[in-house]
Amino acid sequence: MHFIKERFNYLFKSTKGLIFVAVAMIALETAFFGMLSGPMAEYGIRDVVIRIFKMDLVQAEREGRIIILYHSIAMAVIAIETYMVTSTLMMKDFYKMAVRVLVSIGYIMVMIFGMGFAYWGHNWVLHGLFITGLALIFFAGVLLCVALWPWNTEYYITNKDYARSKGGVDIERLAFFTTAVTTVLSAFFGAIPGSFFGNGFVVFLAENVIRLPHKTTLQYSIIGHLHIMLALIAIMITLIVGRWLNFKGIWHKMAMPLMILGCIVLNLGVWGVATPLEPVAHMIIYVGATPSMLAALFLLIWSWNKFIKDGTNHLAKPTFFHKLSAMVRDPLKFGPTWQMLFMNFTTSGIGIFMAIELDKIFRLWPAREERIELTGHWHALSAIIATIILMYYGDMVGLKGKTRQLYGWALIFSSDIALSAVTIFEMKRLFISEAVQQPLVNGLMYAIDFGLGLLLVLLAFVMVWRLIDLFKSKGRWTEEGTQELTDEVAI
Amino acid sequence: MKRIILTSILFAAFLSACAPVDLNASMPPFDPGIDPNAWVHIPAGEFFFGQYENVVSTGSYEIMITDVTALQYACYLNAAVADGTLKVEGDSVLGYYPGDEFRSVKHELNIKAGDWQYIPLTDPSQRVKFDGTRFTVQTGYENHPMTMVTWFGARGYCQYYDASLPSEIQWEKAARGTDTRPFPWGDEIHRENANFYASRDPFENMSSFGSRTSPVGFYNGKTYNGYLTLNSKSPYGLYDMAGNVWQWVDDALEGFSDRFMKGGSKDTYDMNLRIWTRNSAPPMYYGPGVGFRCVKNP
Numbered sequence: 001m002h003f004i005k006e007r008f009n010y011l012f013k014s015t016k017g018l019i020f021v022a023v024a025m026i027a028l029e030t031a032f033f034g035m036l037s038g039p040m041a042e043y044g045i046r047d048v049v050i051r052i053f054k055m056d057l058v059q060a061e062r063e064g065r066i067i068i069l070y071h072s073i074a075m076a077v078i079a080i081e082t083y084m085v086t087s088t089l090m091m092k093d094f095y096k097m098a099v100r101v102l103v104s105i106g107y108i109m110v111m112i113f114g115m116g117f118a119y120w121g122h123n124w125v126l127h128g129l130f131i132t133g134l135a136l137i138f139f140a141g142v143l144l145c146v147a148l149w150p151w152n153t154e155y156y157i158t159n160k161d162y163a164r165s166k167g168g169v170d171i172e173r174l175a176f177f178t179t180a181v182t183t184v185l186s187a188f189f190g191a192i193p194g195s196f197f198g199n200g201f202v203v204f205l206a207e208n209v210i211r212l213p214h215k216t217t218l219q220y221s222i223i224g225h226l227h228i229m230l231a232l233i234a235i236m237i238t239l240i241v242g243r244w245l246n247f248k249g250i251w252h253k254m255a256m257p258l259m260i261l262g263c264i265v266l267n268l269g270v271w272g273v274a275t276p277l278e279p280v281a282h283m284i285i286y287v288g289a290t291p292s293m294l295a296a297l298f299l300l301i302w303s304w305n306k307f308i309k310d311g312t313n314h315l316a317k318p319t320f321f322h323k324l325s326a327m328v329r330d331p332l333k334f335g336p337t338w339q340m341l342f343m344n345f346t347t348s349g350i351g352i353f354m355a356i357e358l359d360k361i362f363r364l365w366p367a368r369e370e371r372i373e374l375t376g377h378w379h380a381l382s383a384i385i386a387t388i389i390l391m392y393y394g395d396m397v398g399l400k401g402k403t404r405q406l407y408g409w410a411l412i413f414s415s416d417i418a419l420s421a422v423t424i425f426e427m428k429r430l431f432i433s434e435a436v437q438q439p440l441v442n443g444l445m446y447a448i449d450f451g452l453g454l455l456l457v458l459l460a461f462v463m464v465w466r467l468i469d470l471f472k473s474k475g476r477w478t479e480e481g482t483q484e485l486t487d488e489v490a491i
Numbered sequence: 492m493k494r495i496i497l498t499s500i501l502f503a504a505f506l507s508a509c510a511p512v513d514l515n516a517s518m519p520p521f522d523p524g525i526d527p528n529a530w531v532h533i534p535a536g537e538f539f540f541g542q543y544e545n546v547v548s549t550g551s552y553e554i555m556i557t558d559v560t561a562l563q564y565a566c567y568l569n570a571a572v573a574d575g576t577l578k579v580e581g582d583s584v585l586g587y588y589p590g591d592e593f594r595s596v597k598h599e600l601n602i603k604a605g606d607w608q609y610i611p612l613t614d615p616s617q618r619v620k621f622d623g624t625r626f627t628v629q630t631g632y633e634n635h636p637m638t639m640v641t642w643f644g645a646r647g648y649c650q651y652y653d654a655s656l657p658s659e660i661q662w663e664k665a666a667r668g669t670d671t672r673p674f675p676w677g678d679e680i681h682r683e684n685a686n687f688y689a690s691r692d693p694f695e696n697m698s699s700f701g702s703r704t705s706p707v708g709f710y711n712g713k714t715y716n717g718y719l720t721l722n723s724k725s726p727y728g729l730y731d732m733a734g735n736v737w738q739w740v741d742d743a744l745e746g747f748s749d750r751f752m753k754g755g756s757k758d759t760y761d762m763n764l765r766i767w768t769r770n771s772a773p774p775m776y777y778g779p780g781v782g783f784r785c786v787k788n789p
Binding site for chain 1: 511512514542543544596597598599600615616671673674678688689697698699700701702737744745746747749752758759760761762763765767769770771772773776778779780781
């Protein structure tokens with residue numbers, strides 16, 4: 001009993017244990033339900049999985065299933081970010097505990113009962129528990145906003161290396177607070193139309209209605225919701241990475257106000273699609289996205305400079321190659337900002353190119369082609385966020401030496417190969433016709449399967465390693481139980 | 492050594508992506524025995540329309556039991572060019588369209604009255620050939636659905652024979668009958684039900700040209716050279732209402748220049764073969780996975 005109690009305390013009461021559980025849940029869900037996706041259907045694996053696990057998949061409910069699947073993974077990611085925020089920023093113990101209890105129970109309920117409802121018949125009790133889970137996460141978000149209140153004098157800072165107001169308000173904390181508040185508000189943009197459409201189970205995927213010229217306010221709201229939630233998860237992980245790397249100095253002072261401004265304007269733009277401002281909403285979104293992305297760029301410039309300085313300060317006259325070597329020496333710390341840069345190729349670049357050339361190119365193709373680009377670019381962004389989380393996770397579990405190098409570079413290479421191939425796949429119609437595309441498609445699919453497969457194998461190794469560790473009486477977990485991320489911020 | 496092997500594998504994979512595709516690879520000469528000139532009567536009455544099963548009513552109409560074949564379309568072109576309805580200009584067959592009402596809605600294309608392309612003639616995927624005087628069909632494709640045809644070209648064919656393209660509602664009713672099935676033949680889909688992406692039918696080669704069209708009415712329960720098909724006709728006896736080629740329908744929404752396509756195709760995964768699934772494209776779009784069939788309203 002003591003054996004179980006100790007492990008339970010680690011897994012559900014410590015920061016690193018909670019993150020481990022959430023990462024493991026996502027890994028299991030991704031691996032299992034990934035077997036139902038397109039390529040797996042091609043190989044016949046989907047049919048076998050459905051038969052063995054006695055799934056009840058009604059054709060008309062596919063969109064509903066996918067929506068629940070997306071939500072269950074997203075809630076676990078939000079839980080991970082919440083654990084990171086509550087471990088990194090100062091807050092009262094009561095809030096820290098309450099937020100963690102609510103978000104943990106919430107995401108586990110969403111995952112278990114949501115997927116049970118979606119894939120194994122319609123037991124309405126499961127649906128109710130799924131909604132309860134979502135509601136708990138919402139309340140956790142509200143409490144987190146209260147906990148992060150930046151105008152509490154206890155949280156004022158005096159260190160002039162960090163962005164702060166004249167009175168001492170921690171501007172970085174204000175950025176976290178702004179992101180948390182706007183996330184809670186943006187949840188409404190999904191919850192309200194979700195209640196409306198879900199009431200009659202008239203569900204739809206945004207990419208299927210995107211071309212229709214006349215969309216209802218609630219349809220716009222759904223489209224806005226999915227865009228802003230992913231953007232906010234990305235903004236939050238950028239802030240978390242900044243804290244992890246101990247982002248400071250002049251770049252920090254410039255970045256944090258931009259992050260706040262960008263976050264607010266971006267939200268106003270996305271909320272605007274569900275208002276009479278819709279015709280200009282996209283322009284507001286571009287205006288909001290620019291400062292947010294600039295802030296991320298400042299983090300990149302600062303961190304790469306820091307890696308170079310730290311890695312070459314023993315040399316009198318470092319060459320370009322010395323600097324380059326120093327910059328990429330630690331893939332787990334270089335990786336997150338590299339992935340943010342890479343995102344410009346897979347997501348932002350594609351999005352901007354599509355917006356500029358929409359009428360000239362993309363709207364002349366069939367809607368199903370446009371749908372590939374739409375779904376592809378946000379799947380790529382989600383995958384990039386996942387790899388950044390895994391890089392931080394690799395650091396927090398103490399990977400060192402060759403293992404750290406192998407894990408870090410494998411994460412970077414496998415995801416970048418897969419996502420590059422995804423991006424070429426999305427854009428293939430620009431340079432190849434339908435009739436002769438098959439060999440190219442096959443090549444890209446090999447690259448995607450190789451990259452994502454390697455990523456999952458890597459994740460599986462880490463999870464199995466951590467699982468084995470749990471069975472050791474003096475395992476690594478015994479040390480992690482009391483460690484907080486704020487104590488491990490880079491110096 | 493390991494590095495050399497790994498590099499060689501990656502290089503081979505890269506080279507395989509650059510392999511040329513033979514668009515004229517031989518086509519298995521199967522005859523399903525379904526008459527593409529046959530029509531079926533759809534009675535007036537209510538049915539369940541769309542994914543969420545809205546009850547909608549239609550009048551009675553007749554609809555072709557198969558897609559229009561390449562041979563049928565070639566015959567039409569010969570007749571219509573001869574009588575001056577259509578003209579050949581450059582590498583296109585052109586025909587008149589009276590235009591859409593333009594409402595200046597965002598992203599809307601202005602489809603003006605005038606001559607529009609019905610089919611391209613020199614595209615390597617075009618199976619209808621023109622020798623300067625007559626239209627013929629590439630051997631092996633005679634009983635395959637007509638593809639590489641624009642919405643204008645599909646509409647023009649139907650109108651020439653005093654018919655029209657089906658509305659989306661007419662199309663769905665003909666595919667679904669009066670129950671709520673997701674596929675024309677029932678609730679489940681198997682590889683032998685229809686021609687879709689990687690369905691392992693005798694016409695595809697996923698390492699080269701990929702998925703190709705199958706003869707109209709192919710999935711009728713017959714066995715072709717050892718390949719057993721399931722009888723996949725709709726409740727009213729229509730074939731290929733799921734898979735093979737997307738089918739243009741007539742509907743045009745206000746302020747939306749796209750036209751809808753239904754049924755999924757040889758190039759799409761099975762979920763796109765569900766009856767209510769929509770695709771759309773501007774009316775001047777043509778592709779190797781897009782065809783049509785006609786209806787006659789009383």
